[in-house]
Amino acid sequence: MAMRRIFPLKLPVEALLVGGLFLLTGFLGVGYGARIWLPPLASRHGAGIDAMLTYLLVAVGALFLVGHVALGVLIWRAARQPRITHRLATRKTEWVLSAALGLLMALVAEGGVLAIGIPVWSEYFGAVPPRHALLVEVTAQQFVWNVRYPGDDGVFGRTDARLIDDASNPIGTDRDDPAAADDVVLQNEIAVPVGQPVTVRLRSKDVIHSFFLPHLRVKQDAVPGMTPEIVFVPTRKGTFEIACAELCGLAHYRMQGFLHVLSEDEFRLWLQEHSSGS
Ligand SMILES: [Cu+2]
Structure with a gap:
């Protein structure tokens, strides 16, 4: 029983x-x-x-x-x-x-x-990015984030892969193009104003990378030959890590950048300071 x-x-x-x-x-x-x-x-x-x-x-x-x-x-x-x-x-x-x-x-x-x-x-993936969105182009490469702002004219200068020189011209900007004159090119540093839409246009020079902003819940692959765009609105000021979320080579671990979310005035000043250096 x-x-x-x-x-x-x-x-x-x-x-x-x-x-x-x-x-x-x-x-x-x-x-x-x-x-x-x-x-x-x-x-x-x-x-x-x-x-x-x-x-x-x-x-x-x-x-x-x-x-x-x-x-x-x-x-x-x-x-x-x-x-x-x-x-x-x-x-x-x-x-x-x-x-x-x-x-x-x-x-x-x-x-x-x-x-x-x-x-x-x-x-x-906003079908149409807002007209007033800040446009930033990010070109990934082993093991750096190349950042470009279009400058006052709002137009990116032409680029040509044959002009790429890792030391002096990392994304191959065609300096004969007048639109390229005011472009601001930086490495591993992005600044954006708080509370405003930002469009990031992603490119890659070599292999697949993944643009990752953990605090902003942003992650998007950067694929050679494609230019995906993502739109996000940062909601608080601070400095946040930019990581690569794709195992992209031996030094993948040190592919790190920083996103500075600033007030409108601080952002304008920051961009001005960095324009002169580029
Ligand atoms: Cu990477």
């Missing part, structure tokens, strides 16, 4: 150990993850990305938990029986139940992400 008891009061040692190990791993994992969570937010669209990540974690975490508790209970109950005596449901019910649960999970996880994410996507 004892074999037929579904939940015996006395737990086997193995069950306690395995169960305890799983619980401990779960708690330690969540505790550690919570401590190294995302850096403090500094952009407008980033709030949507954070909401999406939080939703995904909670929704999928809850589904995972419910699924595993159900699985554990079923295994526990079945293990108490000496042999399989009957099916719990008909084959048709199993199919329907499996399909319905699968659909429900997809709907909860993906539906929520799409509902929160689509507005963020359209803001981030």
Whole structure:
């Protein structure tokens, strides 16, 4: 009779150990993850990305938990029986139940992400960048971020790969082009005014890099031959790291720059100071 008891009061040692190990791993994992969570937010669209990540974690975490508790209970109950005596449901019910649960999970996880994410996507890859957006061109190379502002005329000068000289002309600016005269070219430093839209146009000279601003929830691949543009609005002043999120070569780890988010006046002054030097 004892074999037929579904939940015996006395737990086997193995069950306690395995169960305890799983619980401990779960708690330690969540505790550690919570401590190294995302850096403090500094952009407008980033709030949507954070909401999406939080939703995904909670929704999928809850589904995972419910699924595993159900699985554990079923295994526990079945293990108490000496042999399989009957099916719990008909084959048709199993199919329907499996399909319905699968659909429900997809709907909860993906539906929520799409509902929160689509507005963020359209803001981030904004179909038409706002007219007053500051345009900055970033050309990635092993292992530097080349930054260019178009200057007062708002037009970038022509570039030509044949004119590239890593020391004196890193992006191959054609100095015969009048539009190039006021371009400001810098390395690893970008400044932008706070609260205003910024368009970053990405290029790459060699391999695939990934322009990553963790605090601003900005990450976009820079692919040779393509010029993707992203739009974001910095929401607070400060200096934030620019990292490369694509393993792009042996010195990938030191491909680091800084984004300075300044007030409007500070930004104008900064750009003026750096124009004279370029
Ligand atoms: Cu890189």
